[in-house]
Amino acid sequence: MSEPTAVVRGRRTSRPRGDERERGILDTAERLLGEKSYADISVDDLARGAGLSRPTFYFYFPSKEAVLLALLDRVVAEARAHRDQAVSSPAVDVEARWREVIGAIAWTFRSHLAVTLAAAEARATSTAVREVWNGVMERFVEETAAEIDAERARGTAPDGPPARDLAVALNWMNERVLHSAFAGEEPGLAADDVVEVLLTVWLRTIYGGRVP
Numbered sequence: 001m002s003e004p005t006a007v008v009r010g011r012r013t014s015r016p017r018g019d020e021r022e023r024g025i026l027d028t029a030e031r032l033l034g035e036k037s038y039a040d041i042s043v044d045d046l047a048r049g050a051g052l053s054r055p056t057f058y059f060y061f062p063s064k065e066a067v068l069l070a071l072l073d074r075v076v077a078e079a080r081a082h083r084d085q086a087v088s089s090p091a092v093d094v095e096a097r098w099r100e101v102i103g104a105i106a107w108t109f110r111s112h113l114a115v116t117l118a119a120a121e122a123r124a125t126s127t128a129v130r131e132v133w134n135g136v137m138e139r140f141v142e143e144t145a146a147e148i149d150a151e152r153a154r155g156t157a158p159d160g161p162p163a164r165d166l167a168v169a170l171n172w173m174n175e176r177v178l179h180s181a182f183a184g185e186e187p188g189l190a191a192d193d194v195v196e197v198l199l200t201v202w203l204r205t206i207y208g209g210r211v212p
Contacts (some may be wrong), residue, residue, distance in 0.1 A: 022060045024050040026074065029067045033114035038068065038121050065126055071115045072129065076136050079108035087147075094156070094212050098202055103195045105140075106178055110191065113182055120179055137175065141167045148206055156212040166205060174198055 028049035032041050043064055047057035061067050082104035089100065109116045122129040144167035151157035160166070177198060180188040189197055203211050 021050065021052060021056070025052070025057065025060060025067060026071055029071055030112070030115055033071075033118045038118040065122070065128060068115075068118060068122055068126075069128060069132060072119050072132060075108065075112045075115050078112075079105050082108050087143075094207075095199070095203060099195065099199050102174065102198050102202065105174070106195050106198075109178060110182055116179070117183055120183075137171055140171045144171060151206060157206050158208045158210075160208070170202055170205060173201065 025046055028046055029041070032045055032049060041064065043057060044054060046064065046067060047054050050057070061070070083101055086097070086100035086104040089097075119129055119133065123133055141164065145163040148157060148163035148166055152159060152163070177189060178194060179185075181191045181194040
């Protein structure tokens with residue numbers, strides 16, 4: 001009877017080490033993505049960079065794609081935390097509040113540029129990555145629509161197209177414009193200017209050119 005107990009205890013005490021190994025794989029992946037494209041990174045690269053054997057890597061992740069999905073989850077969680085903080089913080093005025101909301105997302109994805117660009121690249125070929133990103137966008141759309149409806153209910157924003165339709169257009173605009181700016185595409189906006197340009201479009205769209 002004592003042998004099973006020893007095995008259970010061993011698993012419990014080894015768990016933090018497993019967490020560290022998982023983080024090591026994720027940190028290695030983000031570092032490598034800053035050096036070469038997602039397509040050029042192999043499982044062997046990830047395992048070797050984290051100081052693990054290939055079989056040990058597969059204990060934590062079933063594939064390279066799973067690593068990218070975990071990285072994307074980590075960046076999205078950070079972006080959501082910053083956005084939630086911006087939404088709940090007492091801004092001086094409406095313009096400042098929206099600037100904080102848009103800026104929180106832009107700053108997070110820019111600070112994890114390698115993951116952002118890799119996820120965009122993988123969406124073309126990976127159904128899993130595409131589904132995750134669509135889910136992220138859907139949540140942003142739902143929250144934006146609720147905020148537009150609230151502004152209309154307060155009388156600070158005029159009636160117009162359905163709030164969800166505006167939210168879809170605004171959020172996909174953000175996604176594409178931010179990507180082009182961060183990736184250095186042409187024509188494109190300077191990365192340092194993109195938040196202010198997006199903010200102008202959001203304010204004029206939501207408030208009809210009359211920001212309260």
